[in-house]
Amino acid sequence: MSHKFHPESKMMSHGFKPSLSEGAIKSPVFQTSTFVFDKAEDGKAFFELAYGKREPNENEKSGLIYSRLNNPNLQILEERLCLWDKADQAAVFESGMAAISTVLLEFLKPGDLLLYSRPVYGGTDHFIHEVLPQFQIDVVEFYAGQSEEEIIANIEKTGKADKLKLVYCETPANPTNALIDFDVCKRIKEKYATEDKPVYFAADNTYMGPLWQHPLAHGADLVIYSATKYIGGHSDLIAGVVLGSDELMARIKGLRTFLGNMAAPYTGWLLMRSLETLKIRMEAQQANAIQVADFLKDHPKVEKVYYLGQLAKNSEEYKIYKRQNSGPGAMIAFEVKGGEKEVFKVLNQLELIKLAVSLGSTESLVQHPKTMTHAGVPEEDLQRLGVTDNLIRLSVGVENYEDLIWDLNQALETI
Numbered sequence: 001m002s003h004k005f006h007p008e009s010k011m012m013s014h015g016f017k018p019s020l021s022e023g024a025i026k027s028p029v030f031q032t033s034t035f036v037f038d039k040a041e042d043g044k045a046f047f048e049l050a051y052g053k054r055e056p057n058e059n060e061k062s063g064l065i066y067s068r069l070n071n072p073n074l075q076i077l078e079e080r081l082c083l084w085d086k087a088d089q090a091a092v093f094e095s096g097m098a099a100i101s102t103v104l105l106e107f108l109k110p111g112d113l114l115l116y117s118r119p120v121y122g123g124t125d126h127f128i129h130e131v132l133p134q135f136q137i138d139v140v141e142f143y144a145g146q147s148e149e150e151i152i153a154n155i156e157k158t159g160k161a162d163k164l165k166l167v168y169c170e171t172p173a174n175p176t177n178a179l180i181d182f183d184v185c186k187r188i189k190e191k192y193a194t195e196d197k198p199v200y201f202a203a204d205n206t207y208m209g210p211l212w213q214h215p216l217a218h219g220a221d222l223v224i225y226s227a228t229k230y231i232g233g234h235s236d237l238i239a240g241v242v243l244g245s246d247e248l249m250a251r252i253k254g255l256r257t258f259l260g261n262m263a264a265p266y267t268g269w270l271l272m273r274s275l276e277t278l279k280i281r282m283e284a285q286q287a288n289a290i291q292v293a294d295f296l297k298d299h300p301k302v303e304k305v306y307y308l309g310q311l312a313k314n315s316e317e318y319k320i321y322k323r324q325n326s327g328p329g330a331m332i333a334f335e336v337k338g339g340e341k342e343v344f345k346v347l348n349q350l351e352l353i354k355l356a357v358s359l360g361s362t363e364s365l366v367q368h369p370k371t372m373t374h375a376g377v378p379e380e381d382l383q384r385l386g387v388t389d390n391l392i393r394l395s396v397g398v399e400n401y402e403d404l405i406w407d408l409n410q411a412l413e414t415i
């Protein structure tokens with residue numbers, strides 16, 4: 001009775017009651033826009049709770065109203081997602097960008113300051129630089145490897161340190177797997193928080209979560225995912241997730257209701273199916289990536305490999321890795337000998353590995369960050385971030401690793 005099941009043991013059934021769905025072992029798709037109230041009094045009570053007009057009575061649960069506010073597929077999915085990150089609540093969105101933009105808009109107001117790590121996902125970077133300024137929100141950036149003193153000096157230089165409201169980071173950083181230290185983010189958040197002005201800390205955990213990294217356990221207030229990647233895992237949907245405390249998630253879900261950017265019931269249903277195999281997929285991908293990275297390290301046509309499983313044991317990065325990550329993951333970047341011409345030769349020659357952006361899926365994907373995912377980043381920033389002409393990003397899938405190595409080898413032979 002007191003046994004505590006692991007998350008992977010609960011992904012098939014948690015939060016779903018078969019007796020409410022004719023005994024079906026799996027949740028049906030609740031493809032419905034609205035829900036019928038038994039009586040007018042119920043409708044009134046459900047809206048009172050949904051709009052926060054009163055506190056719930058003992059054992060009173062908010063009822064189903066309308067699929068922009070709540071839908072069983074999203075509610076069950078959200079309960080299951082909470083188990084991996086040990087969060088109070090989750091909110092599922094129609095994309096990772098919907099999740100990220102909703103967090104930024106909820107916690108930043110005109111005059112506020114945002115501290116964020118670079119590089120971040122291209123869409124996030126664009127939103128921070130092109131959209132937030134339209135709301136008079138100022139931003140200051142920091143990088144992997146930058147000292148805490150330097151980051152603080154840069155915050156002070158803005159003259160708006162007292163307006164800092166949000167620390168936002170993405171780690172490992174795309175595409176080179178550079179690591180941001182959660183402890184530094186947490187100390188900065190605490191340094192600038194006051195009695196009446198909390199500073200929140202949000203982390204994009206798409207690259208490593210929800211298996212190999214848990215930002216909430218390291219002081220983050222919110223953890224964000226593009227569920228399009230590992231959580232969805234089959235390159236067949238777009239979705240996003242935010243997780244955190246009851247208090248902060250009430251705000252996130254409130255804004256989601258009025259932006260109307262929640263995921264659709266069918267997307268929620270597909271994500272529940274994906275969660276059942278999340279752990280075995282990610283573990284198989286990681287086991288493959290370790291083999292593939294090992295092969296690349298020794299290949300004569302490969303100049304450099306960026307993989308968390310190959311960090312130098314005496315490096316500062318390795319210490320952060322040991323604190324924050326329970327595995328090296330399945331994302332690899334590597335430089336081939338040559339430039340864009342040689343890279344394109346390799347990309348065009350691959351037979352099994354698909355040439356496409358995105359990551360975390362069952363099939364392996366390669367792309368050229370400089371001309372594809374990071375094409376919008378200014379040239380001087382690319383240099384500093386290590387996004388060179390000869391860099392390839394590889395997301396390792398669940399294929400047989402010997403086939404992946406064969407494919408990479410025959411493609412590298414052409415240069």
Ligand SMILES: *Cc1c(COP(=O)(O)O)cnc(C)c1O
Pocket residue numbers: 095096097098121123124170174204206207225226227228229238239240
């Ligand atoms: C893909 C991605 C996003 C954006 O997610 P979408 O589902 O494409 O909107 C955000 N952050 C990271 C790290 C990503 O890889």
